[in-house]
Amino acid sequence: xxxxxxxxxxxxxxxxGDTTRERILTAAMxxxxxxxxxxxxxDRIAKLARTSxxxxxxxxxxxxALYAAVAAREYVVIAEATQLDPSDLPGYAxxxxxxxxxxxxxxxxxxxxxxxxxxxxxxxxxxxxxLIARKIDQLRRVQQAGQLDPAWDPADVLALVNQIxxxxxxxxxxxxxxxxxxxxxxxxxRRAAVVTAVEQLFPRAR
Numbered sequence: 001x002x003x004x005x006x007x008x009x010x011x012x013x014x015x016x017g018d019t020t021r022e023r024i025l026t027a028a029m030x031x032x033x034x035x036x037x038x039x040x041x042x043d044r045i046a047k048l049a050r051t052s053x054x055x056x057x058x059x060x061x062x063x064x065a066l067y068a069a070v071a072a073r074e075y076v077v078i079a080e081a082t083q084l085d086p087s088d089l090p091g092y093a094x095x096x097x098x099x100x101x102x103x104x105x106x107x108x109x110x111x112x113x114x115x116x117x118x119x120x121x122x123x124x125x126x127x128x129x130x131l132i133a134r135k136i137d138q139l140r141r142v143q144q145a146g147q148l149d150p151a152w153d154p155a156d157v158l159a160l161v162n163q164i165x166x167x168x169x170x171x172x173x174x175x176x177x178x179x180x181x182x183x184x185x186x187x188x189x190r191r192a193a194v195v196t197a198v199e200q201l202f203p204r205a206r
Contacts (some may be wrong), residue, residue, distance in 0.1 A: 021059050028070045032080040033105035034114040037067050064117065072127040074106060078197050084135050086142040087205035088160050093198040096165035096192050107169040132158065147205035157202060165199050 027048035031040045040063060045055045061067040066089035082095040100107045148157070168175055168190050179185045 004077060018057060019185045020051055024051065024056055024059060025070055027059055028066050032112060033109040034069060037063055037116045055166055067113060071110065074109060075127045079131050084138060086138040087147050089202040090199040090204060093161050093165040094191060094195045097194050100166055100169035101187060104169060119139060139201065150203065161198055164194055167194065
C-alpha cells in the first residue's frame with residue numbers, strides 16, 4: 001500500500017483486535033509529537049508498537065489518517081482532563097495550564113497539525129470543532145443566566161481563555177527567560193499569572 005500522504009480516510013481495521021491498534025496510536029502519538037507529521041516515519045511507529053508497517057497500513061491508509069486518529073483522541077483526553085466550568089473560567093485556565101505543563105509533548109502534537117495540515121478536513125478537525133461548539137454553547141448559557149458578561153461573544157471568550165492558558169506551552173523560549181529573569185521564576189508564579197489574567201477578564205460567577 002502506498003505510504004504517501006493521502007486524503008486522511010481511515011481503513012477498516014484488519015483482524016488482530018484493538019490492542020494492536022491502541023499500541024499503534026500510542027506509538028504514533030510519541031512519533032508525531034517528536035518529529036511532526038512530515039518527519040514522522042511509519043517504520044519507527046511500527047517498531048515502537050511492536051508490529052509491522054503492513055499492519056499499520058491495515059488500520060490507517062496513511063500518515064494523515066493516523067495523525068487524525070491520534071489528534072482526535074487527544075482532543076477528547078484534553079477535554080476530559082480539564083473539564084470546562086463556564087462559571088469558573090480562571091479555574092479552567094489553570095487546569096489547561098497544568099495539563100500542558102505536565103505534557104508538553106501533547107501540545108507539540110496539536111501544534112504540528114495546525115502547522116502542517118491547516119486545511120485538512122480529517123477526523124481530528126471534526127472532533128475539535130464539535131468540542132469547541134459544545135463549549136461555546138456552555139458559555140452562551142451562563143451568559144443568559146447572568147453569570148458571564150454578555151457583551152463578549154462566547155467564541156471570543158473561549159479563544160482568549162485558551163490562548164492565555166497555553167501562553168507558556170506555546171512559547172518555551174519565554175519559559176527559559178522567565179526562569180532566569182522573572183522576579184519569581186517558579187512554575188507556580190506562571191500559573192498564578194495565567195489564572196489572574198483570566199480572572200480579570202472573565203471573573204468567576206459570584
